[in-house]
Amino acid sequence: MRRTVPLTISFVAGMIMVIDGWLKIGFINNFATRYLMPSVTISVGWAAGLGALNLIRLHSRNIAQKRLNYQYSFVLLGFFFLMLTCGVFLQGNTTAPFYQFFYSSFQVNLSAAVYSLNSFYLVSACYRTFRARSWESTALLVVACFTMIGSVPMGAAMWGGFPVIQNWIVKVINDAAIRGLSIGVTLGTLSQCVRNLVGIERGHLQAGE
Amino acid sequence: MAGVQVPIGIVNALNPLSPWIGVLVTLGVWSFLYKENPVFRICEHAYVGSAAAHTMVTTFANNIKPGLVVDIAQNGEYWRIIPILLGCMIYFQPFRGYTWVSRYPMSFWVGYNAGYNLTLRVAMPLLTEVRRTMLPIFVTNNGRFDLATSINNFIFTGVVTLTLAYFLFSMNVFKGRAGFMIRTARLVLMAAFGAGFGTGIANYVSLLIGRFDFIMSDVLKLF
Numbered sequence: 001m002r003r004t005v006p007l008t009i010s011f012v013a014g015m016i017m018v019i020d021g022w023l024k025i026g027f028i029n030n031f032a033t034r035y036l037m038p039s040v041t042i043s044v045g046w047a048a049g050l051g052a053l054n055l056i057r058l059h060s061r062n063i064a065q066k067r068l069n070y071q072y073s074f075v076l077l078g079f080f081f082l083m084l085t086c087g088v089f090l091q092g093n094t095t096a097p098f099y100q101f102f103y104s105s106f107q108v109n110l111s112a113a114v115y116s117l118n119s120f121y122l123v124s125a126c127y128r129t130f131r132a133r134s135w136e137s138t139a140l141l142v143v144a145c146f147t148m149i150g151s152v153p154m155g156a157a158m159w160g161g162f163p164v165i166q167n168w169i170v171k172v173i174n175d176a177a178i179r180g181l182s183i184g185v186t187l188g189t190l191s192q193c194v195r196n197l198v199g200i201e202r203g204h205l206q207a208g209e
Numbered sequence: 210m211a212g213v214q215v216p217i218g219i220v221n222a223l224n225p226l227s228p229w230i231g232v233l234v235t236l237g238v239w240s241f242l243y244k245e246n247p248v249f250r251i252c253e254h255a256y257v258g259s260a261a262a263h264t265m266v267t268t269f270a271n272n273i274k275p276g277l278v279v280d281i282a283q284n285g286e287y288w289r290i291i292p293i294l295l296g297c298m299i300y301f302q303p304f305r306g307y308t309w310v311s312r313y314p315m316s317f318w319v320g321y322n323a324g325y326n327l328t329l330r331v332a333m334p335l336l337t338e339v340r341r342t343m344l345p346i347f348v349t350n351n352g353r354f355d356l357a358t359s360i361n362n363f364i365f366t367g368v369v370t371l372t373l374a375y376f377l378f379s380m381n382v383f384k385g386r387a388g389f390m391i392r393t394a395r396l397v398l399m400a401a402f403g404a405g406f407g408t409g410i411a412n413y414v415s416l417l418i419g420r421f422d423f424i425m426s427d428v429l430k431l432f
Binding site for chain 1: 217219220223224226227230231234235237238239241242250251252253254255256257258259260261262263264265266267268269270271272273274276288289291292293295296297299300302303309312313314315316317318319320321322323324325326327328329330331332334335338339341342361364365366367368369370371372373376377392395396397398399400401402403404405406407408409410411413414416417419420423
C-alpha cells in the first residue's frame with residue numbers, strides 16, 4: 001500500500017501530462033493546464049522549506065551539543081533569520097528597501113567573491129593537470145591555451161589569428177561535442193522518464209527504508 | 210501579510226555602508242587564499258545563511274503569498290489547498306515512522322516531470338538538434354564549391370557522430386581497427402573539454418576582474 005499508491009500517483013500524473021502533450025482531448029488538456037501544472041508549482045513552493053528546516057536542525061544541534069566550530073553556526077542562523085525576518089515578516093517581498101540592503105550588501109558580494117575565488121583554483125588546477133602525457137591530454141592543453149589566448153584582447157594584439165582559431169574551435173569542435181553530449185543526455189532523460197513512469201525506477205520511494 | 214514598514218530613514222542611513230560591507234566580505238572570502246581562517250569561515254557561513262534565506266523569501270514572495278492572498282482569499286480557488294497539503298506532506302520526512310508520507314508528494318513530482326519530459330517539449334528540441342546536425346558535406350556558394358564550409362560541416366557532423374558513438378555504445382563493441390574510432394572520439398572530446406575549460410577560466414577571471422574593479426574603482430575611487 002505504501003508503495004502502490006505513490007507509484008499509481010506517479011503513473012496517473014505522468015500519463016495525464018503525456019496525453020496532454022500529444023493528444024487533443026478537451027477535458028484532459030483543460031485539467032492539465034488549469035489544475036495539474038499549477039498544483040506542481042504550488043506544492044513545490046510549499047515544500048521549499050524542507051531544506052531550510054534541515055539547515056536549522058543541523059546547526060541548532062551543532063550549537064546545542066557544542067560540536068567543533070559550533071560558533072559559526074550562530075553566524076549562519078543569525079544571517080538566515082535576519083534576512084528571513086526582513087523578507088517575510090517585516091516587509092513581505094524581495095524589493096523592500098531593508099531586505100534589499102542585506103541582499104545587495106551581503107548576498108550579492110559574497111556570491112561574487114566566492115565564485116571569483118574559483119579562478120585561483122582553476123589556475124592552480126591548470127598548473128597541476130596540464131601535462132602533455134598523452135595525445136588526449138595534449139589536445140586538452142593545446143585547445144585550452146588557444147581558447148584562453150584567443151578570448152582576451154592581448155591574444156589578438158599578439159597575433160590576429162588567435163581569435164579566429166579560438167572562434168573556430170568553439171564554433172566547430174566545442175559546439176559539435178556539446179551537441180553530441182546534449183543528444184545523448186536527452187536520450188538518457190527520455191529513457192529514465194519511461195522507467196519512472198512505469199515504476200521500474202523507484203529510487204525516489206526509498207525514504208524511510 | 211502587508212508587513213511592517215521599516216522607517217526609510219534607517220534604510221537611508223545604512224545604504225552608504227553597503228559598498229564597504231561588500232569590500233570587507235570580498236576580502237574576507239579571499240583571505241582563504243592565504244589559509245583557512247575564522248574570517249573566511251564567518252563569511253562562508255554568512256553566505257550559506259543568506260542564500261538559504263533568499264531562496265525562502267523569493268519562494269514566499271513569488272509563490273506562497275500570492276497563492277494565499279490572491280488565489281485563495283480573493284479569487285476563492287479553494288482547490289489550491291490540496292496541492293498545499295500535498296507539498297506540506299514532505300515535512301514528514303525527518304520523522305521516523307511517518308517518513309512514508311513524504312513519498313506521496315515526491316511521487317507526484319517525479320511522475321509529473323517524467324510525463325512532462327516525454328512530450329514534445331523535450332522531443333522537439335531533440336529532433337531540432339538532430340536536424341541541425343544533418344549538415345551538407347558539399348556546400349556550394351553562388352554555384353561555386355565552398356571548401357571551408359564543407360570541411361567545417363564534415364568535421365562538425367563527424368565530431369557529433371563520434372561523441373554519440375563513444376557514449377552510447379560499449380567500448381568492447383569497438384575492437385581492432387574500429388578502436389581507432391573510439392580513440393579519435395576521446396581525442397575530440399578532450400579538445401572540446403579543453404575549449405570549455407579555457408572559456409570557464411576566462412569567465413571566472415572576468416568575475417575576479419569585476420571584483421577588483423568594484424573595490425578599486427567603485428569603492429576606493431582609485432581609477
